[in-house]
Amino acid sequence: xxxxxxxxxxxxxxxxxxxxxxxxxxxxxxxxxxxxxxxxxxxxxxxxxxxxxxxxxxxxxxxxxxxxxxxxxxxxxxxxxxxxxxxxxxxxxxxxxxxxxxxxxxxxxxxxxxxxxxxxxxxxxxxxxxxxxxxxxxxxxxxxxxxxxxxxxxxxxxxxxxxxxxxxxxxxxxxxxxxxxxxxxxxxxxxxxxxxxxxxxxxxxxxxxxxxxxxxxxxxxxxxxxxxxxxxxxxxxxxxxxxxxxxxxxxxxxxxxxxxxxxxxxxxxxxxxxxxxxxxxxxxxxxxxxxxxxxxxxxxxxxxxxxxxxxxxxxxxxxxxxxxxxxxxxxxxxxxxxxxxxxxxxxxxxxxxxxxxxxxxxxxxxxxxxxxxxxxxxxxxxxxxxxxxxxxxxxxxxxxxxxxxxxxxxxxxxxxxxxxxxxxxxxxxxxxxxxxxxxxxxxxxxxxxxxxxxxxxxxxxxxxxxxxxxxxxxxxxxxxxxxxxxxxxxxxxxxxxxxxxxxxxxxxxxxxxxxxxxxxxxxxxxxxxxxxxxxxxxxxxxxxxxxxxxxxxxxxxxxxxxxxxxxxxxxxxxxxxxxxxxxxxxxxxxxxxxxxxxxxxxxxxxxxxxxxxxxxxxxxx
Amino acid sequence: xxxxxxxxxxxxxxxxxxxxxxxxxxxxxxxxxxxxxxxxxxxxxxxxxxxxxxxxxxxxxxxxxxxxxxxxx
Numbered sequence: 001x002x003x004x005x006x007x008x009x010x011x012x013x014x015x016x017x018x019x020x021x022x023x024x025x026x027x028x029x030x031x032x033x034x035x036x037x038x039x040x041x042x043x044x045x046x047x048x049x050x051x052x053x054x055x056x057x058x059x060x061x062x063x064x065x066x067x068x069x070x071x072x073x074x075x076x077x078x079x080x081x082x083x084x085x086x087x088x089x090x091x092x093x094x095x096x097x098x099x100x101x102x103x104x105x106x107x108x109x110x111x112x113x114x115x116x117x118x119x120x121x122x123x124x125x126x127x128x129x130x131x132x133x134x135x136x137x138x139x140x141x142x143x144x145x146x147x148x149x150x151x152x153x154x155x156x157x158x159x160x161x162x163x164x165x166x167x168x169x170x171x172x173x174x175x176x177x178x179x180x181x182x183x184x185x186x187x188x189x190x191x192x193x194x195x196x197x198x199x200x201x202x203x204x205x206x207x208x209x210x211x212x213x214x215x216x217x218x219x220x221x222x223x224x225x226x227x228x229x230x231x232x233x234x235x236x237x238x239x240x241x242x243x244x245x246x247x248x249x250x251x252x253x254x255x256x257x258x259x260x261x262x263x264x265x266x267x268x269x270x271x272x273x274x275x276x277x278x279x280x281x282x283x284x285x286x287x288x289x290x291x292x293x294x295x296x297x298x299x300x301x302x303x304x305x306x307x308x309x310x311x312x313x314x315x316x317x318x319x320x321x322x323x324x325x326x327x328x329x330x331x332x333x334x335x336x337x338x339x340x341x342x343x344x345x346x347x348x349x350x351x352x353x354x355x356x357x358x359x360x361x362x363x364x365x366x367x368x369x370x371x372x373x374x375x376x377x378x379x380x381x382x383x384x385x386x387x388x389x390x391x392x393x394x395x396x397x398x399x400x401x402x403x404x405x406x407x408x409x410x411x412x413x414x415x416x417x418x419x420x421x422x423x424x425x426x427x428x429x430x431x432x433x434x435x436x437x438x439x440x441x442x443x444x445x446x447x448x449x450x451x452x453x454x455x456x457x458x459x460x461x462x463x464x465x466x467x468x469x470x471x472x473x474x475x476x477x478x479x480x481x482x483x484x485x486x487x488x489x490x491x492x493x494x495x496x497x498x499x500x501x502x503x504x505x506x507x508x509x510x511x512x513x514x515x516x517x518x519x520x521x522x523x524x525x526x527x528x529x530x531x532x533x534x535x536x537x538x539x540x541x542x543x544x545x546x547x548x549x550x551x552x553x554x555x556x557x558x559x560x561x562x563x564x565x566x567x568x569x570x571x572x573x574x575x576x577x578x579x580x581x582x583x584x585x586x587x588x589x590x591x592x593x594x595x596x597x598x599x600x601x602x603x604x605x606x607x608x609x610x611x612x613x614x615x616x617x618x619x620x621x
Numbered sequence: 622x623x624x625x626x627x628x629x630x631x632x633x634x635x636x637x638x639x640x641x642x643x644x645x646x647x648x649x650x651x652x653x654x655x656x657x658x659x660x661x662x663x664x665x666x667x668x669x670x671x672x673x674x675x676x677x678x679x680x681x682x683x684x685x686x687x688x689x690x691x692x693x694x
Binding site: 056059060063064065069109112116226229230231239242243282283284287288291292295 | 625632633634635638639641642654656657658659660661663684685687
């Protein structure tokens with residue numbers, strides 16, 4: 001049986017005690033003796049199931065822990081035996097209550113342990129060893145012993161132990177553990193690779209760039225372990241509530257046992273009702289289900305490549321009503337590409353080649369993007385003379401022709417008329433021997449899923465805002481393309497903080513709504529920390545991002561934002577459900593048992609049942 | 622200084638909350654968190670007295686949950 005093998009030794013022992021206790025209980029019920037010593041028949045079953053509870057109760061009471069759950073259960077069941085002796089209620093009840101309580105504890109331990117393990121295995125990133133060549137042989141060493149600059153070998157199927165650069169070999173990497181991206185990534189010589197990825201196909205030699213404790217894996221592990229200590233408001237609220245709940249219920253029980261009988265009599269009857277109070281006084285269902293839900297939420301998110309640094313940020317994320325995006329590198333790819341080609345009297349390829357030829361071999365982003373779009377090096381053997389015209393463009397002589405490439409001003413100087421063009425990028429006009437040849441638009445393209453991401457957020461009722469240091473034309477064009485209505489352009493980093501500030505204090509916002517800022521982590525640290533939720537893109541390798549942000553999207557996809565939002569809302573929804581449900585049932589049981597409408601049977605059933613349901617619900621996240 | 626410790630045999634979520642509450646009240650402890658889910662104790666306390674404070678924390682935990690142990694290297 002699967003369940004059995006998943007149990008710890010302690011849990012299996014408990015299970016057999018519960019089964020044995022149940023058998024002893026049935027046997028005791030079946031023995032027909034009805035005399036005054038009947039309760040002795042039930043003691044074996046009672047002690048079989050509950051001796052540890054009694055033992056801990058005794059031990060804790062010596063230490064002054066009055067409101068300890070073991071003590072309360074012990075008191076309730078011993079009390080039930082006593083009232084049974086005086087003719088109210090029955091002995092099996094006391095055993096049953098203890099039995100059921102133990103079943104609940106066992107289930108809780110099992111379920112929590114299982115979810116903890118399954119979430120922990122998601123985060124099972126830690127590499128066990130690194131292969132290092134020593135005297136011509138591969139030796140496995142502890143990743144923590146490797147120094148930057150040392151070379152290690154990663155075989156197919158192995159985890160990369162440290163961040164580094166590939167020296168030889170090429171392969172595909174599974175980055176799912178880091179980014180949630182299931183598509184393997186192809187890498188070759190010179191590419192930088194992150195620890196925690198799994199090598200899928202080829203043997204690679206990698207030079208370590210960082211020591212283990214600064215590698216991606218160590219950072220993520222640190223972050224995830226830390227997440228549990230940043231508790232959500234809901235969690236502290238519940239633990240604070242639990243501190244008052246138990247004493248309150250116990251005091252109510254004492255009052256119930258003493259006050260009504262003074263007026264109407266019937267001591268044993270009221271004592272029984274009071275004991276039922278003790279059964280429902282344990283706040284465990286609440287106290288366990290809230291952190292369990294948050295833990296499950298954080299675990300689920302990390303499986304999708306979204307690192308959340310604590311329950312409190314999950315909570316803040318769920319209340320977001322405004323998402324402020326940085327443009328470059330967040331919504332756009334942050335690299336210039338040829339977006340449009342409009343030739344006149346030649347093919348697109350010819351125009352592209354002319355432009356690339358003119359712009360030359362410089363490392364300027366524009367000329368690089370032209371060469372990239374062309375897909376080959378332009379034939380520059382005929383290039384005779386190149387002249388840079390500052391602020392306007394370039395003029396070169398090729399094959400006896402004069403080739404000019406540059407902006408509108410250059411064309412006007414040449415006396416060439418050029419058509420009106422699109423904005424939102426850099427336009428390069430080309431003229432050959434004073435005749436217009438066409439223009440190219442070079443722009444920073446939006447990421448493929450940026451538009452979808454914005455649409456998804458809008459669907460969820462969130463206002464997207466774009467901030468950018470770019471020109472008005474470029475910024476507004478990008479915003480229009482992505483469907484963002486609110487855009488602020490030409491901002492310096494300090495202006496971005498001011499913009500976020502004014503959005504935060506806008507008069508028409510809902511009071512508890514929060515604001516998220518999404519940036520690529522570079523230059524964004526002040527804004528990231530000013531926003532309610534700071535979200536950094538492209539956590540891979542960017543230390544600044546991991547440190548400054550509350551949430552890190554491990555791959556560069558803005559659409560993960562919508563996923564994170566949905567997940568956080570779902571988690572908070574489940575937390576709320578659990579709190580309302582558990583409190584509701586407990587209140588109901590308290591009222592019913594005060595009125596004498598329900599006995600201990602139902603009370604323990606309700607109490608354990610609520611806990612089981614709350615735990616199952618939490619694991620649904 | 623902030624340090625993290627593993628907890629062994631922390632069986633009950635409410636006890637974890639009680640422990641956290643008690644540890645936070647100790648003199649010299651700036652902040653503390655007991656995570657039932659990860660079975661970890663995070664303590665932020667004065668550098669100079671850290672070991673002495675940890676001894677006190679152990680005592681406090683023993684009182685709340687006698688079975689639970691703190692792993693201190």
